[in-house]
Amino acid sequence: QQHQPSLPPAFIKQRFAPAEAYQFDWSIETVQIAGLAIKVNVAHFRLCHSRACFVVAYPNQKMDMLIDAHNQAFSFFGGVPNRGIYDNMKTAVKSIGKGKERTFNDQFLCMMSHFLIEPVACTPASGWEKGQVERQVKTLRKRLFQPMLAFHSLHELNAYLKEQCLRLMEGNKHPEMTALNVSQALQQERLALNTYQPYLGLRLEVLRVNSQSLVRIDNHQYSVPVACVGKVITAHISAHSIRLTNGSQLLAEHTRSFQRSGISYQPLHYLDLLERKPGALRNGEPFLDWALPKPIKQLQSLLMKQIRGDKAMVKLLALMSEYDTDLALTAAELALEEGMVTPEAVLNIINRLKEPLPPKLSIDDIPLTLPPSANCQQYDSLLTKGSYAKG
Numbered sequence: 001q002q003h004q005p006s007l008p009p010a011f012i013k014q015r016f017a018p019a020e021a022y023q024f025d026w027s028i029e030t031v032q033i034a035g036l037a038i039k040v041n042v043a044h045f046r047l048c049h050s051r052a053c054f055v056v057a058y059p060n061q062k063m064d065m066l067i068d069a070h071n072q073a074f075s076f077f078g079g080v081p082n083r084g085i086y087d088n089m090k091t092a093v094k095s096i097g098k099g100k101e102r103t104f105n106d107q108f109l110c111m112m113s114h115f116l117i118e119p120v121a122c123t124p125a126s127g128w129e130k131g132q133v134e135r136q137v138k139t140l141r142k143r144l145f146q147p148m149l150a151f152h153s154l155h156e157l158n159a160y161l162k163e164q165c166l167r168l169m170e171g172n173k174h175p176e177m178t179a180l181n182v183s184q185a186l187q188q189e190r191l192a193l194n195t196y197q198p199y200l201g202l203r204l205e206v207l208r209v210n211s212q213s214l215v216r217i218d219n220h221q222y223s224v225p226v227a228c229v230g231k232v233i234t235a236h237i238s239a240h241s242i243r244l245t246n247g248s249q250l251l252a253e254h255t256r257s258f259q260r261s262g263i264s265y266q267p268l269h270y271l272d273l274l275e276r277k278p279g280a281l282r283n284g285e286p287f288l289d290w291a292l293p294k295p296i297k298q299l300q301s302l303l304m305k306q307i308r309g310d311k312a313m314v315k316l317l318a319l320m321s322e323y324d325t326d327l328a329l330t331a332a333e334l335a336l337e338e339g340m341v342t343p344e345a346v347l348n349i350i351n352r353l354k355e356p357l358p359p360k361l362s363i364d365d366i367p368l369t370l371p372p373s374a375n376c377q378q379y380d381s382l383l384t385k386g387s388y389a390k391g
Helices: 063-077 106-115 127-144 154-171 182-190 267-276 294-303 309-322 325-337 343-354 377-390
Strands: 021-033 036-047 053-058 083-086 093-096 102-104 118-121 203-208 214-217 220-223 232-237 241-246 249-255 262-264
Touching (some): 021 127, 053 063, 053 127, 083 127, 102 106, 102 118, 106 118, 203 214, 309 325
């Protein structure tokens, strides 16, 4: 049996039609956020025809981050291509078969179906199949992440990265359509892209509320109303928010936090417990850093000097929870001005503010059946009648 001679390393140049495909990859970069050097996971997108690029950074590579990255990228590009080329990352591929056979992750397939994208996974160890985005990772690491970037927040970092993508596309010529820069090539490709509609899919977790009325999501805890202690609830997790529900009932909504071992409190979640244990208001952890509005803070400082002031303060907080916030704050300000430092006074003012104003009437609003006439003889007749009555 004769063996074919081995071929030297060789590649076949690829060409893509407008809107035909994009390539995706993750990279891990080191940046400084709020004074600390941390590793961020950067999602890279590359439109194969126009060479348009988009990058956005996240704390991890979980499905909620992947979903948000696709929404951000397709919004930035102004539409959705027909095919997506990925490596065999766990959030996309559950198992690898022979050749191109893949079993895709169910949540990933739901996202692909929403966008009407055909997902394609590369052959293992065949990086050339998504060579454009792999070159992008290397190029942008040098251009954008060296020397180390420093920002106050991840949000500021991502605003900078988006701005740099726009700048690079304006400044780089298209390698094949040399009369155009990449930004101009993207404008042409947009005409062929499919319409973008955001994918609202979320990562779901079923969680039990602990005795401190908290649930843990990715090493961070979030509060729910104390009535939920011991219950099983559902967390709807996106890259930026946490929604906690019991069936169709929304229990709480929090901004997503990635502070390890941290806790996000909403102090009013503990109001029912405070009504039974008002003393917890002084040293209870959910209330220590509570940024109360100024008039409520002023009332608190006065109430807490009184006997059973903590109980009165809990009543005041209950009013804040029960009524419109602006209405409660206005009532608190008026109570301070009038020197009435009690929750009962605030409630009284709230009820006064809720009363409808009496209508303002002008003389034109009152119909007259007999219009008045200027006739002084009527007075003479009255005087005559008066004299007659005396006689």
